[in-house]
Amino acid sequence: MRIGAVTFPGTLDDSDTLRAITAAGGEAVALWHGDADLRGVDAVILPGGFSYGDYLRAGAIARFAPVMGEVVDAARKGMPVLGICNGFQVLCEAGLLPGALLRNAGLHFVCRDQWLRVENNTTAWSSRYEQGAEIIIPIKNMDGRYTADAETVAELEGEGRVVFRYVGANPNGSLDDIAGISDPSGRIVGLMPHPEHAIDALTGPSDDGLGIFLSLLDAVVTA
Template identity: 70%
Template sequence: MPRRVGVVTFPGSLDDRDAQRALRVAGADPVPLWHGDADLHGVDAVVLPGGFSYGDYLRCGAIARFAPVMDSIVAAAHDGLPVLGICNGFQILCEAHLLPGALIRNRLQRFVCRDQRLRIENTTTAWTSGYGAGQEVVIPLKNMEGSYVADAHTLDELEGEGRVVARYVSGNPNGSLRDIAGVTNAAGNVVGLMPHPEHAVDALTGPGTDGLSFFTSVLDLVSA
């Protein structure tokens, strides 16, 4: 039986159906989760998709962090539930303090949309075990507030503990400190990523299938 992975829809989400499709391609049974419903319906993992939750008012992810579903996700994540936040989902994870740091306006104050080369730095997380250490992949990127920032102590801690999941190579598109494209929590079950792996699971519609292993990795974990 396919593993059930929840995909949350907030007002303003626009990549929730893409995430569901990516999970189906990976072999999972995607389960739609509504922002106003605290019930996670027994899913084995959760994806917070990209978009503009609640119109990005106040700060990106600042209102979504208080949605009823997030109370359940935060509690479940602390108990080990795998959670992946993509783009706006990454912003929400930072606002919910499941991940350190914040995502701010791009350095050049412009929306960026392009196929982006990344280097996978950490292959021990729930979402990256299917990659090789140092593997370079190409995954679409689209953001306006995609610049990852944190204080120097936090950045040094992330580096020292190997919690930088992915870095930008061949140019930093948004001014993220230390070229950081994604990070993980200490336990490795919560990952935030600014590029969109759900848009790179089918050679026909994307730049390739380099994003697929984010989804097959978690399926391998929860099926073990």
């Protein structure tokens, strides 16, 4: 089962993401931003970092990379896609997920272990969790405040497309404490926290993040 992780200029967490894929039992495939080729993967992850230095707006330049044309086409045909932190921003900029990620409410970079609640365990990236489970995963972002118009937020809430929600203090001012959302199919998911940094209790706050990668393997097998 081949799962690709894309590297853009400024990506920081591609190696960690590839390691998480391997830890879950998948075949990790490195994908390059300048290649319009997904190398036959079964799913794609857009890792965190600061693609193109976030010089224009977080994720706005990466959205036009050659690889993203292939990602968008594949996603619209049903391929599972996950965007983590900057990858979430890229998915929103590419129109695969609604809304946008703005500068944190406190105007400070936030880096800490964060409790989340699993609101929807029926997506391709969350099925290994119990509904309502609380997990702890690191978060590190400057532009992590999820926002959308009232109609979009109501639609996300009404359709159960809020996948993860912050528990306790909201780290960045996201509307409705939203930490992660999905598209209507549940195959495209974006979240701000970093599950790839929580795959081993020895090196992270927990191994709670591994469930996201295991969920994907389940989804691909049963597709």
